[in-house]
Structures are given as structure tokens and as C-alpha cells.
Amino acid sequence: MLIKNKKADVPITLVLIVAFALSIIALISFATFNSELTTQSQDLSDMLFEINLAHDYIAEKAKLISEEAINSCPACDNIDLKESFKSSAETQNFKISNIGNFFGKIRNNEFQFEQLDNTYTLKIENIILQSERNDNKISREFSICMEFNKNGKYSKNC
Amino acid sequence: MEAANTQQKNFHKMINKKAQTEIGKTLTFFPVFLIVTFLMVVFILITINFSLLKKQTSPEIISPEIPENNLLLKKIEISLDNHPQKKVLVIDALAEYIQGRINRNSLDSAIKPLLNEKNNCYILYSESKNIGETSEKGYIKTASNLEEIRGNLRDYFPEWEKLQIKTISLSAGNAQDRITYYYGKC
Numbered sequence: 544m545l546i547k548n549k550k551a552d553v554p555i556t557l558v559l560i561v562a563f564a565l566s567i568i569a570l571i572s573f574a575t576f577n578s579e580l581t582t583q584s585q586d587l588s589d590m591l592f593e594i595n596l597a598h599d600y601i602a603e604k605a606k607l608i609s610e611e612a613i614n615s616c617p618a619c620d621n622i623d624l625k626e627s628f629k630s631s632a633e634t635q636n637f638k639i640s641n642i643g644n645f646f647g648k649i650r651n652n653e654f655q656f657e658q659l660d661n662t663y664t665l666k667i668e669n670i671i672l673q674s675e676r677n678d679n680k681i682s683r684e685f686s687i688c689m690e691f692n693k694n695g696k697y698s699k700n701c
Numbered sequence: 702m703e704a705a706n707t708q709q710k711n712f713h714k715m716i717n718k719k720a721q722t723e724i725g726k727t728l729t730f731f732p733v734f735l736i737v738t739f740l741m742v743v744f745i746l747i748t749i750n751f752s753l754l755k756k757q758t759s760p761e762i763i764s765p766e767i768p769e770n771n772l773l774l775k776k777i778e779i780s781l782d783n784h785p786q787k788k789v790l791v792i793d794a795l796a797e798y799i800q801g802r803i804n805r806n807s808l809d810s811a812i813k814p815l816l817n818e819k820n821n822c823y824i825l826y827s828e829s830k831n832i833g834e835t836s837e838k839g840y841i842k843t844a845s846n847l848e849e850i851r852g853n854l855r856d857y858f859p860e861w862e863k864l865q866i867k868t869i870s871l872s873a874g875n876a877q878d879r880i881t882y883y884y885g886k887c
Contacts, residue, residue: 552729555729555730555733556733558733558737559733559736559737562737562740562741563740566740566741566743566744569744569748570744570747570748570751573748573751574751592867592869593869593870596771596773596869599771599774600773600774600790600792603774603776603790604790607776607788607789607790610788611788634784634787635789635793637789637793637796637797637873638796638873638874639792639793639796639871639872639873640872640873641872
């Protein structure tokens with residue numbers, strides 16, 4: 544009878560140990576989870592900011608290069624115009640990183656730059672931007688299609 | 702008769718044993734119950750403390766930057782090697798600057814024409830590199846004034862969170878730097 548009573552205390556003792564262990568585990572997970580969330584949020588915010596800046600940079604850069612190319616070669620045919628665009632892009636490349644394959648596409652002739660009447664059209668497809676922080680990665684793929692007037696000023700997207 | 706007495710004695714003994722067991726159980730249960738309750742209360746209090754510690758005291762104001770107001774994407778004219786007065790973006794000029802190809806005066810005089818009544822102030826601040834040959838790490842430029850920043854940039858702006866001050870990691874060629882910038886009202 545006495546032995547049986549001692550055995551009955553074991554589950555109650557286990558409740559104490561399990562409750563204590565669970566409390567410790569829960570507290571540790573609370574502490575670590577919060578800090579990880581802050582870091583990840585900052586990383587994601589930085590990556591988005593970087594991608595958006597690169598996207599806007601490429602759009603502004605395309606306008607600058609086109610203006611320079613048109614003004615330096617106003618009477619050129621489409622072949623010379625394309626060469627003029629390539630040479631302007633070369634002088635406008637300041638080797639800034641994280642701007643994807645924009646200048647690579649121009650170097651490899653993977654773009655169109657044509658004149659039709661008094662309108663110039665620039666098309667570059669599948670520009671890929673990528674930003675990485677630790678194990679996280681954000682990629683964005685987009686195309687450019689812009690129209691310029693005879694003075695090389697940007698008029699609208701096509 | 703004797704047998705009946707012995708049976709009664711045994712019965713009483715058994716009853717006493719049962720009562721003792723119940724008392725023993727009660728005595729064991731209450732301390733354990735109290736300890737578990739105490740631990741639960743401690744757990745809740747510590748959890749509340751943790752959540753208070755993690756709460757941000759001054760939340761950062763996150764607002765999307767309008768490309769038209771982004772200093773880095775403004776067009777400027779600057780003298781570069783073999784290219785006098787070339788039209789570039791401010792970020793290009795900064796890339797040239799961190800690579801040591803242009804100096805602070807060239808950068809400053811190229812950005813200065815951007816100042817007008819609406820946007821009459823800009824800030825350029827480098828975390829790792831001194832801007833220029835002197836010891837200041839950055840400067841706040843207005844149309845008539847130039848204030849050099851020698852310590853922590855936040856010391857110059859008590860209402861830092863309200864301004865759209867941004868920081869970027871800029872890598873160009875083999876050079877890398879973190880540039881903080883602002884363009885707008887003073």
C-alpha cells in the first residue's frame with residue numbers, strides 16, 4: 544500500500560518538471576523569435592529599397608544615354624544610331640554594382656534603338672535585377688520601352 | 702467473538718491507512734500546485750517584460766521616396782577625365798568620388814545648382830570615408846551656408862525620424878562606402 548502511494552507521486556512530480564521546462568523553452572523562443580523578425584524585416588526593407596533604386600536608376604540612365612546618343616548623331620541612320628547609343632552607354636557606365644544586366648545587354652547588342660519620323664524608340668527587354676541578404680533573395684525582371692523627340696528629350700513610355 | 706474483534710481491528714487499521722494516504726496525497730498536491738501556479742505567474746510576468754523590452758520606443762516613419770525628390774537620381778553636370786561638363790546622375794558622381802576620381806569641391810559645385818526655393822538643403826554623409834581631405838565626414842549644404850559634420854549625423858537632427866534621410870551601400874569598381882543623403886527643405 545505504501546509503495547503504491549509513492550508511485551502515485553511520480554506524475555505530479557513530472558507535471559512540475561514539464562511545466563518548468565515548458566516555461567523556459569517558451570521564454571527562450573519568445574526572446575529569439577522577436578530579434579530574428581527585426582533583422583529579417585530590416586533585410587527585406589533594404590533589399591526592396593535597393594531594387595527600387597536600381598530600377599529608377601536604369602530608367603534615368605536610359606534617358607541620359609538616349610539624349611546623348613541622339614544629340615551626338617542627329618543625322619545618323621539606325622545602324623550608326625545604335626553604335627552611338629553603345630558608345631554613349633560606355634561613357635555613362637560608372638561601374639556601379641547591383642544594377643543588373645543593363646549595361647551587359649547594351650554591350651551584347653540586345654536592344655533596339657530606332658528612329659521613325661521624328662521619334663526615337665528605345666527597347667530593352669528582360670533586364671534582371673537581383674538583391675541578396677543572407678539567405679534571402681529578391682529578383683525583378685522588367686523591360687524598357689521609351690520614346691524620345693528629335694532633341695533627345697524623353698516624351699513617354701511606349 | 703475473538704475472531705470478530707480481530708476483523709474489526711483490521712478494518713479500523715485499514716480505515717486509518719486510507720485516511721493517512723488521503724492526507725499524504727493532499728500534503729503532496731498542495732505544495733506542487735502552489736509551485737506550478739507560482740511558476741505560471743512568473744512566466745506571465747517575464748513574458749510581459751520581454752514584450753515591453755522589444756517594443757520600439759520611437760517607430761521609424763517609413764514613407765516611399767518619390768523618384769523626383771531622390772537626390773541620387775538628379776541630373777548634374779560635372780567635369781570628368783576627357784569629358785568636360787558631362788551630364789550624369791548624382792549617384793554616378795558619388796561613384797566617381799568614392800573611387801577618388803573627383804574631389805569634394807567638384808562634387809559640391811555640381812550639386813549646388815539643384816538648390817532652389819522648394820528644395821533648399823541637401824546632406825551628404827559618408828560612414829567610412831572622410832568627404833574631402835579634412836576630418837569632417839559630411840556636410841549639410843544650403844544656398845548660403847555650408848555646415849560640416851564631424852561627429853554623429855543624428856546629433857545634427859533632433860527630429861531625425863521625420864526627415865526622409867536615406868542611407869545606401871554604394872559599390873563602384875573596387876570601392877565601397879555607405880552614403881547617407883537628404884534633399885528637400887532645411
